Amino acid sequence: VKHLLGIKFLTEADLHLIFETADHFKEVINRPIKKVPSLRDITIANLFFENSTRTKLSFELAEKRLSADVINFSAASSSVKKGETLQDTVNNILAMKVDMLIMRHPNPGAGVFLSKHINAAIINAGDGAHEHPTQALLDAYSIREKLKDVRGKKVVIVGDILHSRVALSNIFALQKLGAEVKVCGPLTLMPKHIESLGVKVETNLKAALEWCDVANMLRIQNERMEITYFPSTREYVQQFGLTSDLLAKLNKPITIMHPGPINRGVEVSSDVADSEHSIILNQVENGVAIRMAVIYLLASKIK
Ligand code: CP
Numbered sequence: 001v002k003h004l005l006g007i008k009f010l011t012e013a014d015l016h017l018i019f020e021t022a023d024h025f026k027e028v029i030n031r032p033i034k035k036v037p038s039l040r041d042i043t044i045a046n047l048f049f050e051n052s053t054r055t056k057l058s059f060e061l062a063e064k065r066l067s068a069d070v071i072n073f074s075a076a077s078s079s080v081k082k083g084e085t086l087q088d089t090v091n092n093i094l095a096m097k098v099d100m101l102i103m104r105h106p107n108p109g110a111g112v113f114l115s116k117h118i119n120a121a122i123i124n125a126g127d128g129a130h131e132h133p134t135q136a137l138l139d140a141y142s143i144r145e146k147l148k149d150v151r152g153k154k155v156v157i158v159g160d161i162l163h164s165r166v167a168l169s170n171i172f173a174l175q176k177l178g179a180e181v182k183v184c185g186p187l188t189l190m191p192k193h194i195e196s197l198g199v200k201v202e203t204n205l206k207a208a209l210e211w212c213d214v215a216n217m218l219r220i221q222n223e224r225m226e227i228t229y230f231p232s233t234r235e236y237v238q239q240f241g242l243t244s245d246l247l248a249k250l251n252k253p254i255t256i257m258h259p260g261p262i263n264r265g266v267e268v269s270s271d272v273a274d275s276e277h278s279i280i281l282n283q284v285e286n287g288v289a290i291r292m293a294v295i296y297l298l299a300s301k302i303k
């Protein structure tokens with residue numbers, strides 16, 4: 001494996017290897033000296049053609065903890081604004097002797113396209129509404145940490161499934177690891193053939209919560225919509241917003257996740273997001289160890 005373009009291309013054994021490597025790096029980054037010299041001879045470019053807080057900073061920190069040389073590229077302040085193509089941009093960056101690219105791009109398949117035209121390792125940091133593999137890895141890793149194992153767990157992904165790369169990558173990862181996955185949300189925000197992936201669709205949030213061990217709450221991705229989908233935000237909150245009142249009606253505690261950024265008071269209320277059952281900040285913490293593991297494992301193939 002030279003690239004990480006999507007969870008679709010990984011095996012269950014690959015996922016376990018990434019988790020075991022992340023276990024080691026999680027221990028490393030909790031030491032007083034958080035850095036290891038493993039990637040001293042590697043140069044990594046972080047290419048962000050779309051906004052990011054968690055993924056961008058987490059990759060940069062992971063690279064620095066591994067002692068790689070790091071350069072950052074933001075499309076908004078680059079010559080992309082003068083009309084330079086993706087392929088020309090990347091080839092110019094690679095001419096500076098860069099070994100690995102981390103790329104977030106608004107177009108689905110951008111990483112797959114580039115991988116056929118360049119000679120460097122690529123990690124997909126989110127490509128449009130397609131895949132966000134390191135998010136799914138850190139999500140599954142956080143479930144494993146909280147509930148000891150992913151196998152046999154029931155996970156519901158709630159929200160705008162249609163426009164979500166997090167949902168697709170999570171479905172692939174969780175199923176490969178032996179979890180049962182449902183999706184819950186308005187039918188207008190559900191891909192037509194989602195059940196062909198082996199997930200059941202639930203439109204009643206309370207029923208979905210009663211079924212699951214883990215609820216992964218997603219944001220409505222307004223930036224990916226050309227039209228306004230039904231329901232309105234107010235109706236969405238009434239039908240799909242997760243509140244402490246709803247959780248109190250269940251006869252068991254469930255684990256609450258969110259990939260961020262959160263719209264507090266829309267998909268999840270503030271008190272639920274900050275509650276003892278929320279592992280939202282653990283997900284962010286685990287993102288650094290997971291990205292260190294992925295970069296380290298791919299770098300071992302290029303040197
Ligand atoms: N979860 C996630 O991808 O967040 P950012 O868009 O802030 O990177």
